[in-house]
Amino acid sequence: MSLDYPYQDAFNRQLAERAMADATRAEYTATLKDFFHYLENFNPTYQREHRVNQLQTQDVEQYLAMLVDSRQIQNQTYNKVLSHLNVYFKFLFSHNWTPYLPTLDLKSKPKEAAQSVNYRWVDRLDDLLADRRLHVYTRLTLLLVAQGYPVQSFLKPGVTAQLDPSAWPASAQTFLQEFRAFILPLQQRFQCDDWFLKQRAAADPHLTLPGLHKYLRPDEAITGFALSPTVLYQGYLVNYLRRHPQETDREVVSALHLPPDSIDYYRRLSQRAD
Template identity: 50%
Template sequence: MGHTNAYPYQEVFEAYLHRQELAQPTIVEYRSVLTDLFSFLSNFNVGYQADHRVATLLDRDVEQYLAMLVNQRQVTNGTYNKMLSHINIYFKYLFTHDLITHYPTLTLKGKSHDDLKAPTTKWLHLMPSILANQQLAVYTRLTLLLSSHFYTISEFLTPGFNQQLDIQNFKTHEQAFWQEYQRFIEPLQERQHSRDLFLKQRLDGDPHLTAAGLHKYLKPDEKLLGFSLTPTRLYQSAILDFLLQHPRLTDQQLSEKLRLDPQSLNYYRQLAMQYRG
């Protein structure tokens, strides 16, 4: 056909998808996922970089990519499961057609279907009232504030995060909440001998609040706000909203603002197009 395959066995696999009478947008989705997978492996997987042989891939190689989706791109369970399904069907095809001798996704499982809806972005436009809402826990409001500035839960719960947080560009209502938060956290920081932002209320060895500990604040406030406060979903919706609101920014501008590598930015661009549609 005179073109270079975007991923191994692209032509025969996509011919197979056509024979299965899949819709063209679905086939394009497969192509996007598999192109992204092999681009990631080419850039970050030492074993695959050595010879680019798909037959040498193991479950841990695919797991490395899936872990990146969760930890760096903060994908939802629904997106994760869909991408794993596409990858699984691809490797199943290669295995059943004797193109590979083992099936690297056989043991990989999808994530629970507890929250598969598209993330809402409405909360981002209600931030002044949310940050001023005294009924909400201070840690809940801080989580929403940091998520709206494109920080992941793994970032803002990491000790030392306070040193990299730049509050100079906080808006007026964000500065007002930040002052309230300072009044709350300073006595706790003194008691716990830590300048970090999320601290336990009680003295208990490690003073840092865990993800499970933060969840205990977020869960009750979900009922008050009426939407999911899962930090990964908040982060994802903040990214999507920014892309939708700023369609004219260049890739470099977006990468700097959102702190995303080119692959992750491309992923979110595609997700934003789906969301817009």
């Protein structure tokens, strides 16, 4: 079985010795897999020889800058990723597998002040769907989030192809007519019925989250609010809770398909929302 990143087996043994929870080990794997995938595609130092012992501080900085600029990660996520990379490179250094500690001079970011959640965008959905200045992928994202789909769901291959929007509101039906005219040639080219597809030839035609952000970010100048799908989804959840204050936790969990332990968090957000 091929490894997702250098020295993966040895590093996993180290994590196991620390009695780390399976979910936490999975987070390390996801971080390091993504880090080295990025290096393979965008970092000339690593592309030349694929040698981890050649990586230096600027190589890690480049990856972290991409996370901030392209994926719009928050400071909390930034610090977690940096912590994962720091533990990994300290492990390599302790075994003399790298002469450098490329994370040594990198600092974590300050904790961000709590911000109010924008939940009002959901009430503007009809106007947003009709605004042709917004890219169709931007409007499709808004529509799907307003239907209760988080981004990790609707970007997954096979999900949107199975959706039945027949019961969605009239504004959605009008937009979907426009959207189908846009997406049909791409679906025919790639022989794929999903809704988020790349516009250039690719082995995998599905649009990635960083790819989606390339459409969303420019449109923020038009909407006047953040279009990060994660932030939009928070706003949708808060909007729902404000509209249904009498629903029990069980009813909310059922309606929103949320894990029960997250209900209190979103209720507090809805109570703080101005």
